Amino acid sequence: MEKVLVVDAHKCTGCRLCEQVCSVMHEGSVNPHRARLKIMKWEIEGEVLPMVCRQCDDPPCRDICPMGAIDKNDDTGLVQVDYDKCIGCRMCVSACPFGAMDYDVVGKKVMKCDLCGGDPQCVAFCDPAAIRFENKAKDSSNARRAAAEAARAVQSEKDR
Amino acid sequence: MSLSRKIAFVDLTTGKIETKPISKELRRKFLGGRGLDMYLLYKHTKPGVDPLGPDNVALISAGLLVGTLASASSRTHVGGKSPLTGYVGSANVGGFFGPEMRLAGFDHLVIRGKAEKPVYLYLHDDEIEIRDAEHLWGTDTRDVQDLIRQELADDDIQSLCIGQAGENLVKYACIRTSIKNAAGRTGIGAIWGSKNLKAVAAKGMRDIGIAQPKEALAYNKEIINQVTSAKVSKTMQKLGTPFIWGVTNSTGLVRTRNFQLNQLVNADDIEPESIEEDLVGTAGCFACQVHCRGKYFIKEGPYKGTYDEGPEYTSQGAFGAEVGCTSKNTVLVCNHLVNYYGMDNLETGSMISWAMELFEKGILTLEDTGGLDLTWGNDETVIELVHKIAKREGIGDILADSPLEAAARIGKDSERYLVHVKGMSNLHSDERPTPALALNIAVSSRGSDHLRGRPAIDLYHLPEKVLRQIYSNPIPYDGPLTSDYRDYEGKPWQVMWQEHLYSTVDCLGICKYHTVFLGPNMPAYEEWANLIRLNTGLELTPEEIYRAGERGYTLERLFNIREGMTREDDKLVDRYHDEPTPLGLPVVRGRFIDRDKFKIMVDEYYAHHEWDENGVPTREKLEALSLNTLDKSGSEPSNLV
Amino acid sequence: MTTSKERSSLQERAKQRTTGAFRCLSCFKRLSPPKGATHYTCPQCNYEWRVAWFTPEEPRIRGPVWDSYEQLTQDRMKGGK
Structure with missing residues (x-):
């Protein structure tokens, strides 16, 4: 079953620990500009939204790559870059509608989330669980349960 | 490596910018952050420098592990000679600026001189630009950060800034x-204002x-687990620092109506x-x-719908207990306003509550206040005074000065109603039943301050056994320690130990809520030795780290002595000794600080520090801390940058 | 000096933390109110506390019950305790 990063923005405190551990995991250095995910903020409104690679079913980064360097794994669903084929043209960066495909100016290469080989560090470190690593199907079932519980609370209040 | 970051010296008068590396020796001695900040303060100011003159420095220092x-690991220090006290000016701030400054290539900034017109600095890619800020002058602390991001078309930019209060030289x-996030205390914002430095x-x-x-x-x-599993962290994750109120106000340890009561009832x-x-x-x-x-939105009144963050424990006191207000809305609105204008909530509330007591005593009249009714608990007045202080309007102009300056302007015995140490106002905690906490504020290096050694x-x-495990590490201690907070025994050692602990954690750039401050099982020297080694490669023992913190604290003492401080300044206002607490639980009711026992505590405290009976570090101590590259006066620390 | 492989003394002690209890602010007795309780009276000193739960397992003192608290305090002070 494909597992993906699932984001719950309401739980995110905006601390950016995920960006920090992501860059250390991949590059051995702290540098949020080399992280594979990013916390977007609207400070004055108090809003935050973690932006992560969606591991699309039909990834535009793959489709646009002239070298066929990007590929989606049939088993894991991971969209991955083959750096032996990549020429660093950054077409994939332009094509990604989420900005999740990014360019590492220090390492001079494109970069994207590789789910840390199955143990995503952003998930391991996020204490409020704003980012989770879950089966694709679970995304909607969690939301469904939360909405159902809210509706049920209203219902039982009425019944009382 | 993280240790390659530089110190930049910026002269706003000439526009000259110079960068220097930080030697390993300086790192080992002062680590970074507050310690190196104090070293730079001592080294790059002349004795008696005017705090608001061009020769004072505005310092910014990221901690070693930022x-x-x-x-x-976000904590960053700002410093200078304080316009509030005339002694050490130093304040600590979290947020995201420190890491961004390091990513830009800098650990420390020494800003001197005065720009002809308003400017801001832009740090990026090992470079510093001095940029025009005339169009930003007059903006609040939120807009200015937003405007800089827009101007430079970069959402990633993090800024330190001042608001209107700093521009108007409000002393706090x-x-x-x-x-x-605010580097709140000692009035560093006024230093920036005096230099025409907006951000x-x-x-x-x-x-x-x-x-x-x-x-x-x-x-x-592992460290995160150690911290987040603590009860105090779980409490703060939900309630923030206001949680402290549950203990202190329920007991009767909250100064109320300036300093007349010790509990805000109902x-x-x-x-x-x-x-x-x-x-x-919540936000991190x-x-x-x-x-x-x-994270909150104001729910009612003229600020309805405004977003802000907090409030902290301090705001409950400053805009609640001290001024006799019991309205959440007042606390949330005032918290927003001090953030907006950029001034210390603690000092603001203390000055307002002092004015209210003067009004009660007839020292200030309606004529003095421009018709404002300063009766206890008058919510509208408290909110209005925050505006007036920031803009230095009417009575606000007097209250925007330091406590001692304001008392001199008002006269009429108003000084005896000030609640301060060394010219800086006390937190809203009432330390009369707690000698350890009272000693801490009396001797603190930046004036009355719970974050220097509480x-x-x-x-x-x-239990005594637990206290001993904590307080005899990494330096052995076999003197008295007692569980009763009303005792005087053993407390001087605890205060000194905490001073060195906070000094050290401030040098490292880690938050105090991640050490033995509010939770007894939080990380300390052993953990820090590991963190320093794994992150920076520096090998330091827990004792060496302790000594680095002690070295920084000693240097703060030396700076204050250089600027004229004596043992006479390590004192509490008379009310601590003369007026017993009227309210609270039986354990705290009727308590006051005994003058003789207090004197003994100060003596013991000096002795633990190896300072003489006047509170001056002994030559032996300075040599032991290798602060011994002495000049003729015998007080100049080593000369490394 | 401990290495990162060993646990520090503070980390060791952290494992001995108690849960579900708080100390009475008046007499310092450790109290364990029933889960979800909003009020609890200390069996040792008779002070009644308003209780809040910051997690489903962890209680804390929210504040006193002001009226009875003041009366009890006055009585105690008269008794010279």
Whole structure:
């Protein structure tokens, strides 16, 4: 079953620990500009939204790559870059509608989330669980349960 | 590597910018952050320098572990000679600026001189630009950060800035970053205002190299677990620092109506659980899993719909107990306004409550206040005075000065109603029943200050065995320690130990809520030795780290002595000794600080520090701390940058 | 000096933390109110506290019950305790 990063923005405190551990995991250095995910903020409104690679079913980064360097794994669903084929043209960066495909100016290469080989560090470190690593199907079932519980609370209040 | 960051010297008068590396020797001695900040203050100011003159310095210092895998590693110090006290000016701030400054290539900034017109600095890619800020002058602390991001077309920029309070030289104006992070105390914002410096912006893309990445990741996880599993962290994750109110106000340790009562009775509306009802979530500083800042929208009145963060414990006192207000809305609005204008909430509330007592005593009249009714608990007046102080309008112009200056302007015995140490106002805690906490504020290096050495865990009634484990590490201590917070015995050692602990954690750039401040089982020297090694590659023993913290604290003492401080300044206002507490539980009722026992505590405290009976560090101590590259006066520390 | 492989003394002690309890602010007795309780009277000193739960397992003192608290305090002070 494909597992993906699932984001719950309401739980995110905006601390950016995920960006920090992501860059250390991949590059051995702290540098949020080399992280594979990013916390977007609207400070004055108090809003935050973690932006992560969606591991699309039909990834535009793959489709646009002239070298066929990007590929989606049939088993894991991971969209991955083959750096032996990549020429660093950054077409994939332009094509990604989420900005999740990014360019590492220090390492001079494109970069994207590789789910840390199955143990995503952003998930391991996020204490409020704003980012989770879950089966694709679970995304909607969690939301469904939360909405159902809210509706049920209203219902039982009425019944009382 | 993270140790390659530089010190930049910026002269705003000439526009000259110079950068220097930081030697390993200086690192080992002062670590970074507050310690190196104090070294730079001592070294780059002349005795008697005018705090608001061009020869004072505005310092910015990132801690040694800022940005690294050390959990809550965001803390950055700002400094200078304080316009509030004339002694050490130093304040600590979280948020996201520190890591960004390091990513831009800098650890320390020494800003001197005065710009002809308003300017801001832009740090990026090992470079510093001095940029025009005339169009930003007059903006509040939120807009200015937003405008800089727009102007430079970069959302990643983090800024330290001042608001209108700093521009107007309010003596306790602060430095702000993000929505509510503030380097609050000692009036550093007024120093920036005097230099026409509106902001320092940073954006960086340079790696902060980690010495042992895999090990540091694993160890950081361990530290985070140690911190977040603590009861105090779980409490703060939900309630923020207001949680402290549950203990202190329930006991009777909250100064109320300036300093006339020690408990705000029936204040259910500003209890933490009541404030929490208004929170829409919590926010964290860089890489912190405690995320103690509440997020709220003001629900009623003219500020309805405005977003802000907090409030902190301090605001419950400053705009609640001290001024006799019991309205959550007043606390939330005033918290927003001090953030907006950029001034210290603690000092603002203290000055207002002092004025209210003067009004009660007839020293200030309606004529003096321009018709404002300063009766206790008058919510509209408190909110109006925050505006007036920031803009220096009417009575606000007097209250915007330092406590001692304001008392001199008002005269008529108004000084005896001030609640301060060394010219800086006290927190809203009432220390009359707690000698340890009273000693801490009396001797603190930056005036009355709970964050310089408060042994807060003294209130927890911990068994002596546990106290001994904590307080005899890493330096052995076999003197007395007692569980009763009303005792005088053993407290001087606890105060000194906490001073060195906070000094050290401030040098490292880690939040105090990640050490033995409010939780007894939090990380300390052993953990820090590991964090320093794994993150930076520096090998330091827990004792060496302790001595580095002690060295920084000793240097603060030396600076104050250089600027004229004596033993006479290590004191409490008379009311601590002469007026017993009227309210609270039986354990705290009728308590006051005994003058003779207090004197003995100060003597013991000096002795533990190896300072002489006048509070001057002995030559032997200075040599032991290798602060012994002495000049003729015998007080100049080593000369490394 | 401990290595990162060993646990520090503070980390060791952290494992001995108690849960579900708080200390009475008046007499310092450790109290364990029933889960979800909003009020609890200390069996040792008779002070009644308003209780709040910051997690489903962890209680804390929210504040006193002001009226009875003041009366009890006055009585105690008269008794010279």
